[in-house]
Amino acid sequence: MRTITLEEHFATEEFLAGPGRHLRAHPGQAELVDRLLDLGERRIAEMDQAGIDVQVLSLTAPGTEQLGAEEAAAAARAANRALAQAIQRHPGRFSGFAVLPTAAPERAAEELERAVREDGFKGAVINGHVGGRYLDDPFFWPVLERARNLDVPIYLHPTLPPRAVIETYYTGNFPPEVTSIFAMAGWGWHIETALHVLRLILGGAFDRYPDLQIIVGHLGESLPFMLPRLDHNLPPQLTKLRRTVGAYLRENVHYTFSGFNFLPAYLDLMLEVGIERILFSADYPFASMAEARSFLDHLPVSPADRERIAHGNAERLLRI
Ligand code: MN
Secondary structure (H helix, E strand, O other): OOOEEEEEEEOOHHHHHOOOHHHHOOHHHHHHHHHHHOOOHHHHHHHHHHOOOEEEEEEOOOOOOOOOHHHHHHHHHHHHHHHHHHHHHOOOOEEEOEEOOOOOHHHHHHHHHHHHHHHOOOOEEEOOOEOOEOOOOHHHHHHHHHHHHHOOOEEEOOOOOOHHHHHHHOOOOOOHHHHHHHHOOOOHHHHHHHHHHHHHHHOOHHHHOOOOOEEEOHHHOOHHHHHHHHHHHOOHHHHOOOOOHHHHHHHOEEEEOOOOOOHHHHHHHHHHHOHHHEEOOOOOOOOOHHHHHHHHHHOOOOHHHHHHHHHHHHHHHHOO
């Protein structure tokens, strides 16, 4: 069975000296940093060992979204160049999502088109809010429009909530180290990303670009659980949108695993959005490829549906 994973990360030395400098701040993360930097034999050996055929790679969070326009443009171009070279060296094993200078939407749209046309990238990754601004802001719509025109998806990846949100929501009668995780992998990353998707829907982005496709990881970042409630309380009579919130979540969003190897959450996602919207991913190197593969192999689905999740849906969405 061919396996294509969609939320797989890398870093460059330049990125680790810039927006990713926190990754080197903890000596305990040296191994993780080595894996992020490797776009060659070691990564491929791990893929072979775990039974992963293709990684669709993206620059790890926070990407370029917290940089100013000029800095972001240079950083995005350098990271995309490094990734394009890795894909050229290992064309059957690596593919890519471009990172963009999202703070400068027209330039981001140009870089997306260049990366897709020149380097064969399959879409873009956007790491959440852009200095506190979200993609429902029409300021960013040139990027959405270009993705729609190129018929490529945007992977909406988690990032830290804005500073004011961390102080209000995630700081309390508990230690700072709890705040830190609570605001990130413990809760904040996921809820923040779910909120971002809802803002895109409620802001009318998918009424303006009905064919635009977004991908989110982590089994839907809690959205499947809330979908019936959203449909009940935010009907089109109130939102003035063309479709129900659930319809956008079923027609404009695809969902991957990214280390959420949790069966009840998977079943809820499957029941709410259907097999054809679910794609495989591991979130390497933050989560294990072998564990992701094992979870996929043991899902209680038909062989045909397992093939759809493992590669068929990705082949259709990314033309890969
Ligand atoms: Mn990730």
